[in-house]
Amino acid sequence: DAGVIQSPRHEVTEMGQEVTLRCKPISGHDYLFWYRQTMMRGLELLIYFNNNVPIDDSGMPEDRFSAKMPNASFSTLKIQPSEPRDSAVYFCASSLWTSGSDEQFFGPGTRLTVL
Amino acid sequence: QKEVEQNSGPLSVPEGAIASLNCTYSDRVSQSFFWYRQYSGKSPELIMSIYSNGDKEDGRFTAQLNKASQYVSLLIRDSQPSDSATYLCAVNNFVTNTGNQFYFGTGTSLTVIP
Numbered sequence: 287d288a289g290v291i292q293s294p295r296h297e298v299t300e301m302g303q304e305v306t307l308r309c310k311p312i313s314g315h316d317y318l319f320w321y322r323q324t325m326m327r328g329l330e331l332l333i334y335f336n337n338n339v340p341i342d343d344s345g346m347p348e349d350r351f352s353a354k355m356p357n358a359s360f361s362t363l364k365i366q367p368s369e370p371r372d373s374a375v376y377f378c379a380s381s382l383w384t385s386g387s388d389e390q391f392f393g394p395g396t397r398l399t400v401l
Numbered sequence: 402q403k404e405v406e407q408n409s410g411p412l413s414v415p416e417g418a419i420a421s422l423n424c425t426y427s428d429r430v431s432q433s434f435f436w437y438r439q440y441s442g443k444s445p446e447l448i449m450s451i452y453s454n455g456d457k458e459d460g461r462f463t464a465q466l467n468k469a470s471q472y473v474s475l476l477i478r479d480s481q482p483s484d485s486a487t488y489l490c491a492v493n494n495f496v497t498n499t500g501n502q503f504y505f506g507t508g509t510s511l512t513v514i515p
Binding site for chain 2: 317319321328329331334341342377388389390391392393394395
């Protein structure tokens with residue numbers, strides 16, 4: 287399997303612009319997670335989906351952030367408008383929930399810089 | 402109180418020694434426990450999962466879980482310079498009605514000195 291795929295790997299944008307991050311989970315996985323990692327706050331869970339349905343978005347910092355999962359093989363995280371404090375590495379992870387196993391596998395991440 | 406706490410380090414050990422990484426968690430309903438390794442500029446990589454009390458060994462790695470003490474640790478035997486990374490502890494508090502509550506610690510930085 288190719289693993290979790292994220293695009294773009296790097297994104298540099300200016301404050302106020304819309305940013306869309308993309309994720310393709312591992313085929314067959316039924317959970318998808320979006321995380322943000324910064325030096326100050328570590329790895330934070332933003333939102334997760336089960337079978338394409340958002341289950342918990344309590345980690346989404348503001349209304350400027352939104353996430354969708356239109357099908358089992360694709361998800362987006364959108365920031366509109368972007369701000370410099372959104373600069374971070376954004377990870378997508380997926381897992382398959384089975385009895386006795388809920389391991390998450392991470393994509394390579396998108397490094398976002400908002401100027 | 403944070404859900405998952407780790408000593409941020411840095412922890413330095415000589416090559417060939419045993420590295421011991423520790424993690425405590427606050428919620429007694431936590432059911433699943435994980436150790437991830439993260440190299441600088443890379444994504445977290447799962448190295449161990451443990452679900453029941455006791456030890457679980459995989460090669461040079463041993464995870465230890467003590468639910469009564471709410472404590473999970475990772476031992477790395479015969480440490481190698483390539484083990485130098487940040488190690489993240491994670492727990493999952495799966496609750497039937499609300500699903501996963503997945504928390505990561507802030508990580509412990511390990512340096513293995515040749």
